[in-house]
Amino acid sequence: xxxxxxxLLLSILCIGIxxxxxxxxxxxxxxxxxxxxxxxxxxxSTVWYRELxxxxxxxxxxxxxxxxxxxxxxxxxxxxxxAAIALxxxxxxxxxxxLTGMVNAPLVMPEVITGITQLLLFVSMLQTFGWPHRGFxxxxxxxxxxxxxxxxxxxxxxxxxxxxxxxxxxMDLGSGPVRAFCEITLPIIAPALAAxxxxxFTLSLDDLVVSSFVSGPGASTLPMVIYSKVKLGLxxxxxxxxxxxxxxxxxxxILAGFLMRxxxxxxxxxxxxxER
Amino acid sequence: MNLAAAxxxxxxxxxxxxxxxxxxxxxxxxxPFLFLILFFLIPFAFALKISFAETAxxxxxxxxxxxxxxDRHLHLALSLANYKYLLTDEVYAVSYVYSLRTAFFSxxxxxxxxxxxxxxxxxxxxxxxxxxxxxxILPFWTSFLLRVYALEGIIRENGLLNSVLLHLGLIxxxxxxxxxxxxVYLGIIYSYLPxxxxxxxxxxxxxxxxxxxxxxxxxxxxxxxxxxxxxPLSVPGIIAGSLLVFIPAIGEFVIPSLLGGPDNLxxxxxxxxxxxxxxxxxxxxxxxxxxxxxxxxxxxxxQHYHAKxxxx
Numbered sequence: 001x002x003x004x005x006x007x008l009l010l011s012i013l014c015i016g017i018x019x020x021x022x023x024x025x026x027x028x029x030x031x032x033x034x035x036x037x038x039x040x041x042x043x044x045s046t047v048w049y050r051e052l053x054x055x056x057x058x059x060x061x062x063x064x065x066x067x068x069x070x071x072x073x074x075x076x077x078x079x080x081x082x083a084a085i086a087l088x089x090x091x092x093x094x095x096x097x098x099l100t101g102m103v104n105a106p107l108v109m110p111e112v113i114t115g116i117t118q119l120l121l122f123v124s125m126l127q128t129f130g131w132p133h134r135g136f137x138x139x140x141x142x143x144x145x146x147x148x149x150x151x152x153x154x155x156x157x158x159x160x161x162x163x164x165x166x167x168x169x170x171m172d173l174g175s176g177p178v179r180a181f182c183e184i185t186l187p188i189i190a191p192a193l194a195a196x197x198x199x200x201f202t203l204s205l206d207d208l209v210v211s212s213f214v215s216g217p218g219a220s221t222l223p224m225v226i227y228s229k230v231k232l233g234l235x236x237x238x239x240x241x242x243x244x245x246x247x248x249x250x251x252x253x254i255l256a257g258f259l260m261r262x263x264x265x266x267x268x269x270x271x272x273x274x275e276r
Numbered sequence: 277m278n279l280a281a282a283x284x285x286x287x288x289x290x291x292x293x294x295x296x297x298x299x300x301x302x303x304x305x306x307x308p309f310l311f312l313i314l315f316f317l318i319p320f321a322f323a324l325k326i327s328f329a330e331t332a333x334x335x336x337x338x339x340x341x342x343x344x345x346x347d348r349h350l351h352l353a354l355s356l357a358n359y360k361y362l363l364t365d366e367v368y369a370v371s372y373v374y375s376l377r378t379a380f381f382s383x384x385x386x387x388x389x390x391x392x393x394x395x396x397x398x399x400x401x402x403x404x405x406x407x408x409x410x411x412x413i414l415p416f417w418t419s420f421l422l423r424v425y426a427l428e429g430i431i432r433e434n435g436l437l438n439s440v441l442l443h444l445g446l447i448x449x450x451x452x453x454x455x456x457x458x459x460v461y462l463g464i465i466y467s468y469l470p471x472x473x474x475x476x477x478x479x480x481x482x483x484x485x486x487x488x489x490x491x492x493x494x495x496x497x498x499x500x501x502x503x504x505x506x507x508p509l510s511v512p513g514i515i516a517g518s519l520l521v522f523i524p525a526i527g528e529f530v531i532p533s534l535l536g537g538p539d540n541l542x543x544x545x546x547x548x549x550x551x552x553x554x555x556x557x558x559x560x561x562x563x564x565x566x567x568x569x570x571x572x573x574x575x576x577x578x579q580h581y582h583a584k585x586x587x588x
Contacts, residue, residue, distance in 0.1 A: 016393040020412070021411075113564045
């Protein structure tokens, strides 16, 4: 296909990309503003970044968010991969329709609904069993529930395109199903697993609504702190914090994408070499 | 000795293998299944139950729906007061309608911007496509909350947009966009655009090029080829993208709360206020249940198209 765009198409593409990027770039620009007044450019300065390193509230919240993110995305990776295998490999089992529904619904379910319903469950559980107390545990469980959906979708589409005959060949040669899966299919779906974990991690790190509902007193995640600061008015240190988060996530995602592409190319090359 | 052990072990191993063949798949299915039942599905039952309770000054702040009386009878106290309240207080009906309208028009605008973007992407070379795809996906990975906050920097009274327009002399007084309906629309479109572009691109990319070439060979003008072939074939992508924007947008909380004004009462925000400010858990549950009933149709539609997508 030749790259001949009509000017209209090209301009809409450019406008769309501009809409997506200008606010973020402006935000990063403002984070280096020396002036405390957001509308006046007071010269280049890193004062807001330095201020962040003394802000205990933000540092604690960031640590909590990172911990929850790692726990939740690892849990979601395990459950989501199992669900993806179940849905692609087993076409008839009792509850398949229900599992499909429960895996896809969180993708579109408004967060306020998920948040309040899960909170009511946790409160009732605490009343009956004395567990879980609202805070780290409840936030992590709630995040696993919605991140599982994203992992499942990512891994599922990869599994569907993976060639099953290789695994069957390994099993014919006497390897057990678990070993065949681990040695043949797992390397093929590894990029999807990495993508699913990374996506879960960023979603967990970003979640405000569900966390606010299920969290208890004293447990404030980073988005909760940012939200309450923004709600009170623009504070320049949030600009710096936001820039750091965006830069970290951006670098991470681009790097991961690059590494996955390289691994993929190497795998294809190996297949070509083997076929010769 | 070794031989005997092997002979003894073989049938046991065989029976274990047989067991794994028959029931092994449940080891894979059950963990996610049970987890999601417990932490995603059952919570709705609790919300339903508590929507029939009444507020009470205690911890947790609602009355028991099911209780065991001292003479060991099961006591069921259902109160429909919360649902009656939803019907009588205008705020709820108004905010439902307002949320639906806002979500509908934002979805439409996302489609009008997103479709040409996805179309242009699908027509470009593989290398350009990869770069464009990364450009569209990257904001999708960056924090939603921070992007909404970043938009505020553009549209507030002394933000970039007003500065540029004032400087160019196009306006003489700063435009008031923050805390208006326009800000809510801009927020939703800005935040949800990638959700529209990606499924559209996935559908358009799979489109059979030979059909388009055949049409061109037969002398069809490009716009007719588009209307007669491309557009009808991309309907699944249009529906998937629209639902991915429409459904979450109805329940949006962050955008109306940070960008909207007091009149931009979207249902997600009403539920949030009922829960956090009024501390009325039963009414908040009733709002959630009523909202879910409204959403059942669109969610089922999304599931239907998504299932079809996964099969092909």
